[in-house]
Amino acid sequence: MAGPRKHSRTGCVTCKVRKKRCSEDRPICNDCDRLGFTCVYLPKTSNRQVLSRYKAQVEQELLGKKNHRRVDEDEVALDGEIVSLGEDPYLSQPLADPLMSQLDPVGVHLYSYYRTHLAQIISIAPTRQNYYLQVFLPMAHQHAGILNGIMAWSAHHLSITTENGEGAEQQRDSSYLELANKYTLKSLERLRSEETNSETFLWTLAQVLVLCAAEICQGDVKKWKILLKFGAGLIEKNVGSDISKLLSLRSSQSTMPHLDSRTRYWLLANFIYHDIMCSQGTFFATEQYRKVLYQQEQETPSVSTETLHLDPLHGINRPILLYLGDITNLMRKMKQSSLPFNKDHPQFREYMEAAHDLEMKLHQAVPNVTDLKAYRETSSDNDLCLHLFRLMQTAALIHLKTTCLKYSKYCLEIQYLWTLLSDRLDLVLGTKLEGSLCFPMFICGINCMDKEQRDLVEWRFNNIMKRYKCYNFQRARIIMRKVWNHENVDVSDLRSDSVSSHSSDNSEFMFDLTNKDWYDIVDEMGWDISLPKVSICHII
Incomplete structure (x- = not known):
């Protein structure tokens, strides 16, 4: 007979408030992932006052979710819980933690803009697969470089104040543009100063991907590729030429929390999609990308495939996107030769x-x-x-x-x-x-x-x-x-x-x-x- 269930002392605050056993997966535990709740862990040095503040904010979020739940044709049923796409739990106020407490009002505004608007409209997938919320956001609570990258992204988006057309690039809000540059610089400074090793490189990769997306959003045509190349170097340095090894990577004790398989899958998938849509060809062979993205076809998949199919960027179009990468690579091979391409x-x-x-x-x-x-x-x-x-x-x-x-x-x-x-x-x-x-x-x-x-x-x-x-x-x-x-x-x-x-x-x-x-x-x-x-x- 099984013994009584014990509540972990190191579980997330949300599970403590809900009086549920926490799986302690990071950056988001199984229950919070399944039900769409915000998942925040206490800092190791927190006291009772900090814990009380966390609990109060979690209770407020859960109460708001309960009171504003709506049922319509756009709602998604997840294991008996109804998560409304119109009232996503991430629309609540940000939870406090050491990084968030250091933000000034402008920083809080940029963070909230990403949370309530930008991350919502980037994804074309249902809420459960919106990893811009489910992965990047919890990671930002624990990594200043990712947080600054997210705020730079928000500022870039807010700086675009007019309809695009001829000359639209000159019509950007200078104050938001200045903020975007400020937070980009802060994130890059963290990137330069941080020692990247096999235990922490995935957090650095996440930071690079956020910065890359922010640059693409503002129409950059050069810097984003430099960032992506840096990300490719991180992957190759730590897992070699077989990038699928990243999914089964096991780390020892680290200064940063261990990332679960879903998070690692999303980071790699996000890198792949940026790379595939580049006009210069891919950093790794597209067959490597297929091996990662089609885990359900592997004899021994490196990660559970139940929730990994749908990508928030391209929905069901994954097969086509991979073929586009093949087309670009083939076209670049044809152009490499000094000879004209004919029979x-x-x-x-x-x-x-x-x-x-x-x-x-x-x-x-x-x-x-x-x-x-x-x-x-x-x-x-x-x-x-x-x-x-x-x-x-x-x-x-x-x-x-x-x-x-x-x-x-x-x-x-x-x-x-x-x-x-x-x-x-x-x-x-x-x-x-x-x-x-x-x-x-x-x-x-x-x-x-x-x-x-x-x-x-x-x-x-x-x-x-x-x-x-x-x-x-x-x-x-x-x-x-x-x-x-x-x-x-x-x-x-x-x-x-x-x-x-x-x-x-x-x-x-x-x-x-x-x-x-x-x-x-x-x-x-x-x-x-x-x-x-x-x-x-x-x-x-």
């Missing part, structure tokens, strides 16, 4: 086989059943997520065919795919998933072949920029317009000619063997661009 190129057969293999895989790609199930729990989102998946699939096919397979955008097949992409954009534009449209809108834009199509794409950019503080949309449009300006033909006169030419098998319009494409334009500009969802933030 006489030494790697012609190898690269063409790889491109056709990617094309086949893209056609066969389907959403993960477990991923999709998370959206079925929220009723109306299911169809919308499927629309977004097909849209991303179509954009990736156009991208592959026009870059690696050298299809001309004027050929019938690309224009057919362009029509599908355009129609599917309209299904998602204006919905809560529209923040994921930066990449497909860019692909749609650079493959326009006449003024009518260009005007439609320009209207879509203007439309979404009315609702979003998003410098990545602005960057994408700048590159798109440079592609248009580079074209040495009047596309408005070519539409009818291109159709007849293709129908008579004229390869002049079926294939584009010219050397310059949007990758070359980006390289000439000296930009390292990233087009992920993380940089796209809705105007509150």
Whole structure:
């Protein structure tokens, strides 16, 4: 017969208040993770007065949650508890702890802005998978570098005060911009001074990822890649070339709390998505990334897969995003040689086989059943997520065919795919998933072949920029317009000619063997661009 349950003296405050046994997982225990509660641990040197203050604030949060619980079609049922997406527990006031107590009123405002607004709108996944709240926020309570990075991110977002358009970059709130620079510098100073070892490097990696996201959010085209490269170096230094080892990493006694497998998975997944969406190629092989992200397919997964499927950045689109990384890597290989890429190129057969293999895989790609199930729990989102998946699939096919397979955008097949992409954009534009449209809108834009199509794409950019503080949309449009300006033909006169030419098998319009494409334009500009969802933030 089992003995009586004992309450741990070192468990989290929330479990103490709820009189539940705490698993003591950090940065968030099992019960707080499962039920969506804020999880805060007492500092080792705290006294009874500090404990009383913590308990009072936890009780206030739990009472507020109980009184404001709402049941509607957007609520998610988790083990008998109802967690309303509209009344998320993170919307309460921040809990006090040693780091938070050092913040001035401006710092508290920036922290609260991240907690109540920014982290909510970054994620397109249901609340339980919003790791910007579930992982980064608890870590910020225990690491000053992460906390300062979060406040810098908030300040960058708050500094964008006008609708994006021509000249919008010069119309930023200087006071918030100054705050963003201040907290970025403080975070970087921690990064420089902190001794990183195998026991603490994951906390440093989290700090780097937050800073990276903050830079991408403001439309940076260089510094974010330097930060990501630093993060790649941390991973390689501590786990070697097999990055999946990070998931099973076991640390001994450390100055920082041990991170559970879910937290390690999220940190690595967040790094992967930034890397995949880079225009310069990936730091690690995409097969390594598949090994990490598809734990459910491993014979002996390094981490429980029950809650790891859905990513807050891209929802069910993970298969497509990995193929986009493959496309960029293949395109960069083609461009490395000084020889023109044609049938006489030494790697012609190898690269063409790889491109056709990617094309086949893209056609066969389907959403993960477990991923999709998370959206079925929220009723109306299911169809919308499927629309977004097909849209991303179509954009990736156009991208592959026009870059690696050298299809001309004027050929019938690309224009057919362009029509599908355009129609599917309209299904998602204006919905809560529209923040994921930066990449497909860019692909749609650079493959326009006449003024009518260009005007439609320009209207879509203007439309979404009315609702979003998003410098990545602005960057994408700048590159798109440079592609248009580079074209040495009047596309408005070519539409009818291109159709007849293709129908008579004229390869002049079926294939584009010219050397310059949007990758070359980006390289000439000296930009390292990233087009992920993380940089796209809705105007509150």
